[in-house]
Amino acid sequence: MSHDHSGSSSPSFREKYVFSLDHKVIGLQYLITSFIFLLVGFGLMMLMRWQLAFPGSPIPFFGRLFSAELAPNGVMSGEFYNALGAMHGTIMVFLGVVPLAVGAYGNYLLPLQIGAPDMAFPRMNMMSYWLYLPGGVLMLLSFLMPGGAAQSGWTSYPPLSIINPGQTVWLLSMVILITSSLLGSINFLVTTINMRAPGMSLWRMPVFCWAQLVTAVLLLLAFPPLEAASILQLMDRVFHTSFYMPKDLVLLGQTYSGSGGGQPLLWQHLFWFLAHPEVYVLVLPPMGIVSEIIANNTRKPLHGYKTMVYSMIAIGVMSFMVWAHHMFISGMSPALSNFFLVTTMIISVPSVALMTCLVFSLKGGSIRFNVPMLFALAFIPLFAIGGLTGLPLGLTVTDIYLHDTYYVIGHFHFVVVSGSIIALMGGTYYWFPKWYGRKMNDRLGLIHFWGSVACMVGIFSPMLIMGLAGTSRRLYDPTAQLHNLSTQGLNVVSTYFAYGLALFQLPFIYNFFNSMFRGEKTPENPWQATTLEWACPSPPPHGNFPSTPTVHRGPYEYSTPGRVCDFWPQSEPPSEDL
Amino acid sequence: MTTIAIEQPPTAGAISNAKLGVWLFLASEIMLFATLFTSYIVLRLGSTSWPWGWDALNVPLATLNTVILITSSITIVMAYAKAYDKDKPGFQSWMSLTILLSLGFLVVKAFEYSHEFKLGIGPHTSVFYAIYFTMTGLHVIHVLGGILVNAGLLYMSSRSKHWEHPLFLGRVEGAGLYWHFVDIVWIFLFPSLYLL
Amino acid sequence: MNTHATQSHRPDVRMSLLTFGALMALTLVTVVVSKFHLPRPQAIALGLFVALVKASLVAGLFMHLWGEKKLIHKFLFVTLACAAVLVLPLIDSLLVSHQLTAPIAVADQRPVGSGH
Numbered sequence: 009m010s011h012d013h014s015g016s017s018s019p020s021f022r023e024k025y026v027f028s029l030d031h032k033v034i035g036l037q038y039l040i041t042s043f044i045f046l047l048v049g050f051g052l053m054m055l056m057r058w059q060l061a062f063p064g065s066p067i068p069f070f071g072r073l074f075s076a077e078l079a080p081n082g083v084m085s086g087e088f089y090n091a092l093g094a095m096h097g098t099i100m101v102f103l104g105v106v107p108l109a110v111g112a113y114g115n116y117l118l119p120l121q122i123g124a125p126d127m128a129f130p131r132m133n134m135m136s137y138w139l140y141l142p143g144g145v146l147m148l149l150s151f152l153m154p155g156g157a158a159q160s161g162w163t164s165y166p167p168l169s170i171i172n173p174g175q176t177v178w179l180l181s182m183v184i185l186i187t188s189s190l191l192g193s194i195n196f197l198v199t200t201i202n203m204r205a206p207g208m209s210l211w212r213m214p215v216f217c218w219a220q221l222v223t224a225v226l227l228l229l230a231f232p233p234l235e236a237a238s239i240l241q242l243m244d245r246v247f248h249t250s251f252y253m254p255k256d257l258v259l260l261g262q263t264y265s266g267s268g269g270g271q272p273l274l275w276q277h278l279f280w281f282l283a284h285p286e287v288y289v290l291v292l293p294p295m296g297i298v299s300e301i302i303a304n305n306t307r308k309p310l311h312g313y314k315t316m317v318y319s320m321i322a323i324g325v326m327s328f329m330v331w332a333h334h335m336f337i338s339g340m341s342p343a344l345s346n347f348f349l350v351t352t353m354i355i356s357v358p359s360v361a362l363m364t365c366l367v368f369s370l371k372g373g374s375i376r377f378n379v380p381m382l383f384a385l386a387f388i389p390l391f392a393i394g395g396l397t398g399l400p401l402g403l404t405v406t407d408i409y410l411h412d413t414y415y416v417i418g419h420f421h422f423v424v425v426s427g428s429i430i431a432l433m434g435g436t437y438y439w440f441p442k443w444y445g446r447k448m449n450d451r452l453g454l455i456h457f458w459g460s461v462a463c464m465v466g467i468f469s470p471m472l473i474m475g476l477a478g479t480s481r482r483l484y485d486p487t488a489q490l491h492n493l494s495t496q497g498l499n500v501v502s503t504y505f506a507y508g509l510a511l512f513q514l515p516f517i518y519n520f521f522n523s524m525f526r527g528e529k530t531p532e533n534p535w536q537a538t539t540l541e542w543a544c545p546s547p548p549p550h551g552n553f554p555s556t557p558t559v560h561r562g563p564y565e566y567s568t569p570g571r572v573c574d575f576w577p578q579s580e581p582p583s584e585d586l
Numbered sequence: 587m588t589t590i591a592i593e594q595p596p597t598a599g600a601i602s603n604a605k606l607g608v609w610l611f612l613a614s615e616i617m618l619f620a621t622l623f624t625s626y627i628v629l630r631l632g633s634t635s636w637p638w639g640w641d642a643l644n645v646p647l648a649t650l651n652t653v654i655l656i657t658s659s660i661t662i663v664m665a666y667a668k669a670y671d672k673d674k675p676g677f678q679s680w681m682s683l684t685i686l687l688s689l690g691f692l693v694v695k696a697f698e699y700s701h702e703f704k705l706g707i708g709p710h711t712s713v714f715y716a717i718y719f720t721m722t723g724l725h726v727i728h729v730l731g732g733i734l735v736n737a738g739l740l741y742m743s744s745r746s747k748h749w750e751h752p753l754f755l756g757r758v759e760g761a762g763l764y765w766h767f768v769d770i771v772w773i774f775l776f777p778s779l780y781l782l
Numbered sequence: 783m784n785t786h787a788t789q790s791h792r793p794d795v796r797m798s799l800l801t802f803g804a805l806m807a808l809t810l811v812t813v814v815v816s817k818f819h820l821p822r823p824q825a826i827a828l829g830l831f832v833a834l835v836k837a838s839l840v841a842g843l844f845m846h847l848w849g850e851k852k853l854i855h856k857f858l859f860v861t862l863a864c865a866a867v868l869v870l871p872l873i874d875s876l877l878v879s880h881q882l883t884a885p886i887a888v889a890d891q892r893p894v895g896s897g898h
Binding site for chain 1: 618621709712
């Protein structure tokens, strides 16, 4: 390994913690930043939930803090509600879950798990983070724009998004965030292809690394179309082009002044071309995390490692061919709808295969019910519910009724919140000892776990019912539609569970920061795991491994027949009986 | 922990990190421009009429720009050859020529744009001009990026710390790959907007 | 440390100059032909075909794709397939499925009456 030694011996605080080139520091920067953004997005939603449960009533405490335009007399205005909705979605997806799953977990663990000293391009890695943070802050600053933040849904459909306030800042932030993501995907791909330790063939990589590999390909190829589409929308807003504005558009009695000739549906196609692979980006790394935790805590190899890898690749490939199932009622011809219907049904097959492998991995295992394992176990049924509720949405006939109802919201929140976020939280408990050399407190972990799972189910199950009853989504006042009155009580249920979920995060936040300094110290490999990240000190020093490890076996050699010890680390020399 | 960037040589026989990285970046750029071309096709085929390139735009100037860009592709190939030979003056001459030609491209483009603006034509005028300004504008931004990279390499070649670095040639090659890609985008853009 | 000798090779200057000549010639041809105002479908087909040839020359020779490692070829194939998946359904959808002719007039917001 070559080092480009600078003259100074001890780096400054700035070099060590702010503009670090070390993937581990950058990973932790992503971790803390994305958790903060998740909390912000959650906060926005908590405001929305008050309005949904008690439409027209002043928001307690916070109502007074908002200006008269946003919340006259403390009652949320319609525009403010829309802004909160659009920003909640945007922040959670682009500033929260993906940076956490990919930027934090991927950055920290990928080089370690493949035996590399760092990412292929450390400087570019740093740039990725330092584009993400300003991009995210800019996105939040859109709340200060005249007219308020972006308020056309996270989907930003024109013509509304062209004439609504706040959208320009949203688009500019997206361009910055997409750039950050593209640099990151290039880094992940080159690192995985080129920098695996000797003996670490692709088929000896942990499932988590495969998940990150497929995710990186999705991000690399799917984001540019959204970037191009955003540039076109920016042109429409700033330079008054008509890429998306049709001819003779009449708004509130006045003809739109642009040249016309554009197509609003063009945006929908380009947006969903990214946004569908994006949901697999939300899901695949968490599935990778769950796989690692389950293998470790069943003390047996994952069932169907190759099946799982092929399934992830199949999901990646198919994810590019299903996007228009978000547009079934946009006026597509039945022939085209059928095409996307078929591809959507096909993509459910590898997803089920993955979940089945995880379930079969439990069979015959010596299961250790520690805190990370509880999260991983909860992922399985909850994600399954989320996935299954997607089927009526993927089938055109039922989607006609369910599209744009609360059923959709229930579906995707089950997958992302009680699926991905549960897995990501479990990953924190699992890898915290590696990041900080200390364990998180178990009792607080149990409280966090049970409280979160119960509340998540409590928030989103009512939504499935409300959707079936015909409640439209993105409604500022649900009671404005008479048929919603019968299910309005469910809104109240969701709201209280949402506030409960917020309360149950407090033990987690306290646990995280307290354990950083006062948690029980752990040895290098407290979970007795086989993968390479556990074969170095906690936390690993710069360069990760004292010398380049050599890999002698696959990633899940647990309870190998003929050995006394129930795990066989990947880099342990091939010798005798231990 | 220090902030030293660790460079590990890739597995033997593999593609260098820089080259693989640049090709992956180009893959994302292919998707970016493919989206714009697709939008162009969709908007054009969906419109009732479309101006002839010769009537609406300055074809001779754009032809000149095509010649300039293709020439700059060959000059950057020569720059790479000289870098391969470790011929510093040779590299610097050919790279400077490449940068000069690129600046020439921008000058011609500025001339074209200002003429259009003087006539009151802008992206808002019609969908045709919206596409024209957006796509050539984005291409111009990519040309600018290429100029910055090439100028950076030119500057680096004057410092022996960089010129002697074993990875320097790979960086020149990477810059060349990016520059040829910019040329390829123009090869499609020119007939699509101006001639057809 | 890998030296450049194992990673790349000196470009063939003669081939590059020939390519340059071919590119210039093809450019001249397209510009001249376009002056003749061929019927649009044929003009587009010819123009795009020539552009494809020129792009292949630049990619194959200048970017040295013809002779590059297989991994790059595979990845480019995946990228082009992805682009095709973007282009084809999009064109079908917007030009066949969704006919976009009639102007869209948005009515003033009025409360929705009872019933579905």
